[in-house]
Amino acid sequence: MGLRLFNTYGRTLEDFVPRTSGKVGFYGCGPTVYNFAHIGNLRAYVFEDTLVRALEYLGYDVTHVMNITDVGHLSGDDDTGEDKIVKTAQERHKSVLEVAQYYSDAFFKDSGRLNIKRPTIVCKATEHVGDMIELIKRLEAKGFTYMAAGNLYFDVAKFPDYGKMAMLKLEELQAGTRVELDQNKRNPFDFVLWFTKSKFEDQALQWDSPWGRGYPGWHIECSAMSMKYLGEQFDIHAGGIDHIQVHHTNEIAQSEAATGKQWVRYWLHNEFLIMDKGKMSKSSGNFLTLQTLVDAGYDPLDYRYFLLGGHYRSQLQFSYDALDSAKASRRSLNERVLSLRDNATPEGVRAPALPALSALAPAAIARLEAFKAAIEDDLSTPRALAELWGVLREQKLPAAHALAAAFDMDRVLGLGLAGQERKESGVDPALAAEIEELIAQRAAAKKAKDFSKADGIRNQLKERGVLLEDGPAGTSWKLA
RNA sequence: GGCGCCGUACCCAAGCGGUAAGGGAGAGGUCUGCAAAACCUUCAUGCAUCGGUUCGAUUCCGAUCGGCGCCUCCA
Numbered sequence: 001m002g003l004r005l006f007n008t009y010g011r012t013l014e015d016f017v018p019r020t021s022g023k024v025g026f027y028g029c030g031p032t033v034y035n036f037a038h039i040g041n042l043r044a045y046v047f048e049d050t051l052v053r054a055l056e057y058l059g060y061d062v063t064h065v066m067n068i069t070d071v072g073h074l075s076g077d078d079d080t081g082e083d084k085i086v087k088t089a090q091e092r093h094k095s096v097l098e099v100a101q102y103y104s105d106a107f108f109k110d111s112g113r114l115n116i117k118r119p120t121i122v123c124k125a126t127e128h129v130g131d132m133i134e135l136i137k138r139l140e141a142k143g144f145t146y147m148a149a150g151n152l153y154f155d156v157a158k159f160p161d162y163g164k165m166a167m168l169k170l171e172e173l174q175a176g177t178r179v180e181l182d183q184n185k186r187n188p189f190d191f192v193l194w195f196t197k198s199k200f201e202d203q204a205l206q207w208d209s210p211w212g213r214g215y216p217g218w219h220i221e222c223s224a225m226s227m228k229y230l231g232e233q234f235d236i237h238a239g240g241i242d243h244i245q246v247h248h249t250n251e252i253a254q255s256e257a258a259t260g261k262q263w264v265r266y267w268l269h270n271e272f273l274i275m276d277k278g279k280m281s282k283s284s285g286n287f288l289t290l291q292t293l294v295d296a297g298y299d300p301l302d303y304r305y306f307l308l309g310g311h312y313r314s315q316l317q318f319s320y321d322a323l324d325s326a327k328a329s330r331r332s333l334n335e336r337v338l339s340l341r342d343n344a345t346p347e348g349v350r351a352p353a354l355p356a357l358s359a360l361a362p363a364a365i366a367r368l369e370a371f372k373a374a375i376e377d378d379l380s381t382p383r384a385l386a387e388l389w390g391v392l393r394e395q396k397l398p399a400a401h402a403l404a405a406a407f408d409m410d411r412v413l414g415l416g417l418a419g420q421e422r423k424e425s426g427v428d429p430a431l432a433a434e435i436e437e438l439i440a441q442r443a444a445a446k447k448a449k450d451f452s453k454a455d456g457i458r459n460q461l462k463e464r465g466v467l468l469e470d471g472p473a474g475t476s477w478k479l480a
Numbered sequence: 481g482g483c484g485c486c487g488u489a490c491c492c493a494a495g496c497g498g499u500a501a502g503g504g505a506g507a508g509g510u511c512u513g514c515a516a517a518a519c520c521u522u523c524a525u526g527c528a529u530c531g532g533u534u535c536g537a538u539u540c541c542g543a544u545c546g547g548c549g550c551c552u553c554c555a
Contacts, residue, residue, distance in 0.1 A: 029555075031555085032553090032554085037555085038555090040554095040555060041554090041555045042555080043555065044555035045555080047555085048555095166483095166550090167483080167484085168483085168551085169482085169483080218553085239555065240554075240555030241485095241549075241550085241555075242549080242550070242553095242554050242555065243554080243555075244550080245483095245550060245551065246550095246551090246552080246553090246554095247553095247554085269555090270555065271485085271549085271555095272548085272549070272555070273555085274547095274548065274549090305503095306492085309492065309493060309494095309502085309503070310492080310493065310494090311493085311494075313485095314485090314486080314493090314494095315485075315486070315547095315548065315549075316492090316493090317492080319491085319492080321491060321492075321504090321505095322491075322492045322493090322504090323492095324491095324504080324505095325491070325492055325503070325504040325505080326492080326503085326504080327504095328503085328504055328505085329502095329503050329504060332503085332504090333503095335517085335518080336518090339517095339518075374494095380494075380495095382493060382494045382495095382501080382502070382503095383494060383495085383501065383502080385494095385502065385503075386494075386501050386502035386503080387501095387502090388502090389502060389503070390501090390502080393519090395520095446513075449513075451513055451514070454513085454514090455513095455514075455515085458515080458516095467516070467517085468515090468516080469515090469516060469517050469518085470511095470512065470513095470514095470515085470516080470517095471511085471512090471517080471518085476517095478517090
């Protein structure tokens with residue numbers, strides 16, 4: 001049936017057809033590195049990762065470009081705000097680039113822990129200022145810009161389709177109700193392409209440009225870098241839902257004004273993670289990081305599982321109850337995989353031999369087809385997860401077949417199922433031998449009906465973190 | 481003030497015109513000296529409320545109540 005994606009541009013579910021058959025150019029808005037990414041931000045990157053994995057699963061060759069916003073940007077729309085990276089740098093007595101590098105590293109560490117694949121190309125704004133200047137020059141040559149009070153603005157009035165994707169009705173919006181308007185603008189929706197006038201004497205990052213020494217406006221980096229690496233027209237652009245109205249609207253305006261062509265075909269936006277009191281906000285300083293969850297005893301993949309349990313276009317309510325549920329689910333999932341793995345692995349062999357997907361039993365094939373249908377239906381990871389559970393619990397399906405199907409599904413889900421190994425396989429052989437000896441003693445005690453001694457041995461091992469489980473085939477043990 | 485989204489069992493969460501996926505928790509069972517684990521079974525005549533359209537609505541329309549987002553940097 002083929003992949004269908006919900007395109008914000010038009011607000012409809014559309015069949016996905018790439019510009020070049022078999023290839024996908026994808027640009028995902030990356031982090032602004034002046035602080036740690038919080039778990040709400042991370043939802044966006046897990047979503048982008050799921051999209052990339054799904055495209056690859058469906059056979060596309062994906063070029064995934066992600067930007068790193070390491071140019072400081074003002075917290076306000078005009079010259080009155082604070083530059084967030086500069087502010088952090090001053091507080092930490094570090095250079096702006098040190099701060100950016102530090103949080104960028106932290107970001108990729110979190111990504112790795114969440115099993116997010118590294119994008120094909122990661123590009124820093126500070127290394128592409130020349131490309132931005134070139135793009136702005138094209139806009140200027142075409143008459144889309146004007147200078148006012150030292151800043152170069154994009155003139156929204158010259159771009160008739162402004163706000164089309166966001167379905168903005170300019171005359172109905174009450175711009176300025178919450179924030180004071182920049183008096184230099186001809187139109188409230190005009191935005192800065194290049195700043196030369198900053199209230200900061202010590203603006204750390206400045207570049208020479210035809211409009212004077214200064215630094216680029218926020219939106220231009222995405223237009224310039226995406227076009228550099230993906231061409232003037234490409235397939236998918238994704239980001240958080242908050243970017244629809246301003247950031248992406250402005251990106252579209254400046255990109256299409258410069259080239260005169262449609263820029264991006266499909267726009268995908270993920271909804272927010274919601275806390276009890278509303279969304280998490282980086283600038284408010286009140287947020288949870290992945291490390292907070294790790295410190296509380298959760299595995300980063302517990303959080304990934306939690307995210308996959310909701311559709312990317314629905315708001316998801318975060319709570320520790322829900323995370324506990326995800327954690328328990330994932331533990332059970334891993335236990336199930338391990339148990340199937342044991343069943344599918346012949347004695348004396350380290351890893352099971354899995355059948356080719358084409359050779360799977362009909363029940364497994366049916367699950368895989370349902371899984372693919374779920375993914376193709378606008379990335380329905382909740383339904384995909386249901387199919388994963390389904391195949392793992394399919395009765396009368398040989399273990400190797402269930403595993404092969406589950407591992408295939410996990411190429412999209414990214415839960416690390418294939419990498420699951422029993423922790424016990426890594427213990428010191430001497431300790432293992434000792435445990436086996438105690439188990440033998442306990443077996444003898446049990447046979448002699450000396451249950452208090454048998455239970456004593458079990459409790460003794462339990463205190464050392466070793467759990468005994470009696471089964472039909474004798475006693476097995478595992479680490480707590 | 482304008483625009484948009486959402487309200488499904490104890491909890492999280494799919495479905496979005498044809499009679500409620502999945503997970504967690506709970507309950508019962510199999511196994512067991514006990515325990516644990518595992519597995520099996522079970523768990524919404526009903527999808528915020530009230531009207532309407534329809535042969536038929538959780539799904540469409542309207543109203544009401546409640547929650548959230550955007551119009552400001554923001555995932």
